[in-house]
Amino acid sequence: MGTPVPDNAPMSGFMGSGKQMGTEQDERKVRPRRRWRRWLWITPCALALFSIVQVVVLRFVDPPFSTVMALRQVEAWGQGDWGFRIHYQWRDLDAMAASVPISLVAAEDQRFPLHNGFDLEAIEKAMDHNARGKRLRGGSTISQQVAKNLFLWQGRSWLRKGLEAWYTVLIEALWSKRRILEMYANVAEFGDGVYGVQAASRQFWGKDAARLSPAESARLAAVLPSPRRYSATRPGPFVQRRAAWIQRQARQLGGPGYAVDGE
Known part of the structure; x- marks a missing residue:
């Protein structure tokens, strides 16, 4: 005890x-x-x-690939398409035809040299257009599309939109406008698995991007709303009308200098 x-x-x-x-x-x-x-x-x-x-x-x-390219390749393999290959070749803006950058700006973002990554005027017009029940139109700038295509993924979510806005702020703050446009011309999709103007020029016309004509440059820009649906080599009525409109807009904007002048 x-x-x-x-x-x-x-x-x-x-x-x-x-x-x-x-x-x-x-x-x-x-x-x-x-x-x-x-x-x-x-x-x-x-x-x-x-x-x-x-x-x-x-x-x-210069990036060896983009996130969107990598995801597209994985998607093809996931579907059992083991022969699918991404077509991508980097080309500096100076090594492309002068009609390429102005065609891209005329088609996608005519205020590109003037805004800081977000075009509020274009967003308001797109919202008004969509509210009237017409074909959906986006208000994304070239800077926003570079952010999405280079660093992120396709699709719609608040997370992706938030990250897109963050990367857009960064590239506008840290890159020149010329670099942004150069990146866009190289990572934009112009056909299923075909990324960048150089790869598109090779795949579609068998020549270097430096030899593209204004009409060919406009047709490439014309398919950007849906590059897996529309063809630059076999343009239907929509692409033909849009390409002609892009050429007119490019002339009205002042030609190639409008797209690449200024840093």
Whole structure:
């Protein structure tokens, strides 16, 4: 038997031990919460820093592929199409026909040299157009499309739109307009699995992008709303009308200099 404890013996030792155990248990509960809080701000900061490094590097380095290209290749393999291959060849803007950049700007973003990545005027017009029940029209700028095609994925979600806006801000802040347009001309899809003006020129007409005629450049730009549906080599009525309109718009904008002048 143990030694009995007198009724009047002090209990401070037992109480102190109980308080210590309670404190340790509280600490164990608090530590995971602190870790989660730490990760809640460390993770977004790390991702933001990574995205900034991505954009800075690609200001000087030509990408070997884009996220959209990689996902398209994986999609084809997932469907059992093991022979599917992405066609992509980088070409500097100076190595393309002068009619290429102005055709892209005339077709997709006529205020490209003037805005800072987001064209509020075009967005308002697109919303008004869509509200009247007409064919859906987007208000995305060339900068936004570069952000989506180079770094993100196809589809509609608030997450993707948020990331698209973030990357758009970065490339507008860290790249020249010329670099943005050069990137767009190289990563835009002009046919199923055909990315960039050089690959499209080779696949469709068997020649280098430097030898494209104004009409051919306009037809390439004309298929951009849906490059897997429309053909630049076998243009239907829609592509023919749109290509003619693009050529007229290119002349009215002032020709090639409008698209590439200014940094």
